[in-house]
Amino acid sequence: MNAPATTDLPVVVIGAGPSGLAAAAHLVDRGLEPLVLEAGPAAGSAVREWSHVRLFSAWGEVVDPAAEKLLAPTGWVKPEPGGYPTGGDWAEQYLQPLAAVLGDRVRLGARVTGVSRQGRDRVVDADREQQAFTVHVAHADGTEQRLTARAVIDASGTWSTPSPIGGDGLPALGERTAADRISYRVPDLEDPAIRARYAGKRTAVIGSGASAFTALAYLADLAEETDGTHTTWILRRGISGSTFGGGEADQLPARGALGLAAKAAVDHGYADAVTGFRTTAVERDGEQLVLVAEDGRRLDPVDEVIVLTGFRPDLSFLAELRLDLDERLQAPVGLAPLIDPNQHSCGTVYPHGVNELSHPEQDVYLVGMKSYGRAPTFLAMTGYEQVRSIAAALAGDREAAERVELTLPETGVCGGAGLFDQPEAAGENSGGGCCAAPATFTLGAPATSSGGY
Template identity: 80%
Template sequence: MNTPATAALPVAVIGAGPVGLAAAARLLERGIEPLVLESGARAGTAVREWGHVRLFSPWAEVVDPAAEKLLAPTGWVRPDDAAYPSGADWAQRYLQPLADALGTRVRYGATVTGVARAGRDRVVDADRDAQPFTVQLTTADGREERLAARAVIDASGTWTTPNPLGGDGLPALGERAAAARVTYRVPDLRDPAQRARYAGKRTAVVGTGASAFTALALLAELAAAQPDTHAVWVLRRGIGAATFGGGDADQLPARGALGLRAKAAVEAGHASAVTGFRAEAVEPDGGRLVLVAEDGRRTEPVDEVIVLTGFRPDLSFLTELRLGLDDRLQAPVALAPLIDPNVHSCGTVYPHGVRELSHPEQGVHLVGMKSYGRAPTFLALTGYEQVRSVAAALAGDTEAAGRVELTLPETGVCGGAGLFDAPAAAEADGGGCCASPASGAAPTGAC
C-alpha cells in the first residue's frame, strides 16, 4: 500500500487525448491531483492527425460528464448533441478547451520513455508496493527528466503503432524499402499534395474495416473526377454478407452508411477486390509495386499502397512494470476474454472498469484504446467509463469503482469493422483507436 508521502504525489496520466483528459477530470473530481504528460505540442495530438475524419458517434457520446463539469465555469458552450464532429472539431472544440481548463496539470512536449517503481526494477519484490512510481521522460528540447507519481494511468493509445502489411504481423519483405509509397493512414484528399498522389493512380487498399471503407469511398469519389483512379482492395479474408457492416440496420447510422459507400465503390467498378490475400512481400515492378501473397499470388502493379490493418500497443516504455497481459491480444488478462474479436462483436462487449484493468503491479492502469491491445472494438464512451472506475478505485471508493454507470448501444451488425470511435483499425484481426470515423472524409492513440 502507498505510504502517506506517496499518496501525496500526483497520478501520472500519459496522453492528453480524449480518455487521458477524461481521466484527469475524474481524478480532480475525486480530489486527486493529476499530471498529464503529452508528447505533442497541443491536446489531442493524435486526434488532430485524423482531423479530416468525421466520427460515427455524435457529440452526445464523446463528451465526458466530469470533463463537462470542469469546463462549465470557463464559459464553454456544449456543441449540438446530435451533430457528428470531425476529429478537428473534437480537438478544437472540446479537447483543447478541456486541457486549458486543467492548466499546468497538462505538460506538453513530454514524451514518456520509461516507467518503474522507484529503486525497484522488475525483479525486486521487497517493499515494492510501498514505493512511488518513477516516470522518465524526454522534453521537447531533448532534456531527460524523472518525476515521481503515486499511480500511473496510461492513455497513450495505439495510433503511433499501426500494424504492418505482412499477413503474419511482421513487415512484408520489401515493405520498409517501399516506404515512400506505403502509408498507414487514410489520406486527406482535400490536401492538394495528397490528392495529386492518388489521382489517376492505381492504389492498393489493404484492410476490411472502417478505415479501409473510408479509403475506398474517397478513392471512388476521386475516380469520378480522375477516371484513371482505381483501388485494388486487398482482403485477408473473403467477402461475405457481413463484410460491409450492417448498412441501414446498423445502430450507428454513420458507420452503416460508410459500409454502403464502400460497397457502392466496388459495384461501380472503382475498386476491384482481391480476397484471401495475406501479403508476404512487396516487390518493385518497373517503377510500380506488386504485392506478393503467402500462396505466391501477385497483384497487378500499383502506384501506391494504403495499409489499414489495425494497430497495436507500444509497451516498450513499460518493461520494468509487472503487467498481466493476454498473450494474444496484449490486453489485460481479465479484459481479454470480453473483447476477443474471435468471439465477440462490438455489441457483446459490455462496460468494464478497474477490476478488468488491474495488473500485478498495483497502481498501474492501461486505459482507452491501449487497454484493448490488438482488439478493434473500442468506443470513447467505454474509455470514459474505464477512467471513472479507475479514479474511484484510486480514491478508495470500491463501491463506485465496481459499479457500472454506462449503457452502450447494442448492435449485432458490427462485422469485421468493429465498433469504433476515431480512425479505427481496419481488420477484424487488427486494432483500432477511439471514436468512429463516419462517412465524412478519411481518417489509431491516442485515446
C-alpha cells in the same frame, strides 16, 4: 526504513487524448491531482493527425460527463449532441478547451520513456507496493526529467504503432524499402499534395475495417472526378453478408452508412475486391509496386499502397512494470475475454472498469485504445467509463468503482471490427463472424445481413 508516503503525489496520466484528458477530469472531480504528460505539441495530437476523418459517434457520445462538468463554468458550449465531429472538430472544440481548463496539469512535448517503481526493477519484491512510481520523461527541448507518482494511467493510445502489411503480423519482404509508396493512414484528399498522390493512379487498400471503408469511399469520390483513378481492395478473408457492417440496422447510423459507401465503391466499379490475399512481399516494378501473396498470387502493379490493418500497443516503456497481458491481444487479461475477436461473435463490448483493468502491479492502468491491445472494438464512451471507475478506485470509493454507469448503444453489427472512434483501429487480424449465420453475399447485390466485419 519507513516507506515514503505517496498519497500526496500526483497521478501521472500518459497522453492528452480523449481518454487521458477524461481521466484527468475524473481525478480532479475526486479531489485527486493529475499530471498529464503529452508527447505531442498540443492536446489531442494524435487525433489531429486524422482531423479530416469524421467520427461515427455523435457529439453526445464523445464528451465525457466529468469533463463537461469541468468545462461548464468557463462558458464552454457543448456542440449539438446529434452532430458528428471530425477529428479536427473533436480536438479544437473539446480536447483543447479541456486541456486549457486543466492548465498546468497538462504538460506538452513530454514523452514518457520509462515507468518503474522507485528503486525497484521488475524483479524486486521487497516493499514494492509501498514505493512510488518513477516516470522518466524526455522533453521536446532535449532535457530529461524523473517524476514520481502515486499511480500511473497509460492513455497513450496505439496511433504511433500501425500494423504492417504482412499477413503474419510482420513487415512483408520489401515493405520497408518501398516506404515512399506506402501509407498507413486514411488519406486527406482535401490536401492538394496528397490528392495529387492518388489522382489518376492505381492504389491498393489493404484492410477490412472502418478505416479501409473510409479510404475506399474517399478514393471512389476521387475516381468520379479524375480519370484513371482506381482502387484494388485487398482482404485477407472472403466477402460475406457481414463484410460491410450493419448498414441501416446499425444504431450508430454513421457507421452503417460508412459500410454502405464502401459497398457502393465496389458496386460502381471504382474498386475491385481481391479476397483471401495475405501479402508476403512487396516488389518493385519500375515506378510501381507488385504485391505478392503467400499462395504465390501476384497482383497487377499499383502506384500506391494504403495499409489499414490495425494498430498495436507500444509496451516498451512499461517493461519494468509487472503487467498481466493476454498473450494474443496484448490487452489486460481481465478485459481480453470481453473483446477478443477470435471468440466473440457479437460486436457489443460490455462496459468495464477497474476490476478488468488491474494488473499485478498495483495502481497502474492501461486505458482507452491502449487497453484494447490489438483488438479493434473500442468506443470513446467505453474509455470514459474506464477512467471514471479507475478514478473512483484511486479515491477509495470501491462501490462507485465497481458500479456500471454506461449503457452502450446496440451495435447493429456482430463481429470483430468496427466499434471504434479512432481511425484505422480496426484491423484484419480481428475476427469475423456474426450473431447469426452470415448470409451469402454477392458483389453488386444488396446486403442481406446485418452482421459485422
